[in-house]
Amino acid sequence: MAYFSYHTHSSFCDGKENPESYIQEGIKKGMKAIGFSSHAPLNSDIAWAMKASDVDAYVTEINRLKRQYKDEIEVYLSMEIDYIPGVTKSFSQWKKSADLDYTIGSVHLVKSGGHSDFWFLDGPDTNYSEGLETLFQGDIRKAVSAYYNQIIEMIKTQKPDVIGHIDKVKMNNKSQYFSEKEDWYIDLLNKSLDAVAESGTVVEVNTRGVYKKKSEKLFPDDYFLKECCNKKIPIMISSDAHHPNELLNCFDDTIKYLKQIGFEQVTVFHKGVWKKENI
Numbered sequence: 001m002a003y004f005s006y007h008t009h010s011s012f013c014d015g016k017e018n019p020e021s022y023i024q025e026g027i028k029k030g031m032k033a034i035g036f037s038s039h040a041p042l043n044s045d046i047a048w049a050m051k052a053s054d055v056d057a058y059v060t061e062i063n064r065l066k067r068q069y070k071d072e073i074e075v076y077l078s079m080e081i082d083y084i085p086g087v088t089k090s091f092s093q094w095k096k097s098a099d100l101d102y103t104i105g106s107v108h109l110v111k112s113g114g115h116s117d118f119w120f121l122d123g124p125d126t127n128y129s130e131g132l133e134t135l136f137q138g139d140i141r142k143a144v145s146a147y148y149n150q151i152i153e154m155i156k157t158q159k160p161d162v163i164g165h166i167d168k169v170k171m172n173n174k175s176q177y178f179s180e181k182e183d184w185y186i187d188l189l190n191k192s193l194d195a196v197a198e199s200g201t202v203v204e205v206n207t208r209g210v211y212k213k214k215s216e217k218l219f220p221d222d223y224f225l226k227e228c229c230n231k232k233i234p235i236m237i238s239s240d241a242h243h244p245n246e247l248l249n250c251f252d253d254t255i256k257y258l259k260q261i262g263f264e265q266v267t268v269f270h271k272g273v274w275k276k277e278n279i
């Protein structure tokens with residue numbers, strides 16, 4: 001099958017190179033489409049997100065590259081937008097103001113009651129253990145439930161086109177705090193699956209945890225993927241590349257694995273429309 005990746009970070013946020021170098025590498029790799037998805041701006045002290053003052057330059061640059069490379073590769077403009085209830089700007093506002101082709105909704109920062117700090121799921125695992133302790137009194141079930149409730153609320157209220165790394169909360173767990181086979185955890189996955197199925201949103205199969213060796217399994221994990229297959233929930237593969245070399249990391253193995261599960265197609269974006277592509 002042809003290669004596509006719709007979740008890419010460049011130097012406009014925490015990615016390593018300018019967008020054009022990803023496009024040139026994508027063309028070399030024979031990719032059909034590449035979508036840029038800088039982290040939408042958050043508070044100014046969050047270094048991994050794009051600066052609000054850079055949004056116009058980002059939009060202008062990606063649109064310029066779209067035109068320049070239109071005969072060689074499809075280029076799309078998106079953002080990976082965080083959802084924090086009562087804090088973040090609505091996805092529809094971002095989509096409209098930047099004229100995004102699609103939105104990727106992700107939760108990296110989990111809210112706990114009235115706290116002004118958030119539980120940060122990414123980065124070094126000390127963030128995870130400290131946040132768990134200070135914001136959730138070490139109660140992993142409470143913390144993980146807050147994460148999935150935030151995901152479900154995002155799906156229902158923000159209606160992202162794509163859900164990014166839906167079980168990211170497992171990344172720094174590494175079986176230290178809970179087992180993904182526990183009933184309460186499966187119950188949260190099932191609730192999330194129901195919300196996804198009802199919304200028609202696309203579930204991203206994100207390979208980054210595997211190739212960065214931060215997670216043994218894909219985001220999402222086996223159980224969730226099998227249920228997506230049973231429920232005919234659309235999926236797409238993305239590398240969440242932060243460097244041009246990472247654009248297609250683990251794609252072939254992931255395609256093989258998805259076929260084993262029973263998937264025959266993935267979703268691709270083409271000229272404003274989501275379509276199915278055989279794998």
Ligand SMILES: [Zn+2]
Binds near residue numbers: 080106108164165
């Ligand atoms: Zn992310």
Ligand SMILES: [Zn+2]
Binds near residue numbers: 007009080240
């Ligand atoms: Zn990302």
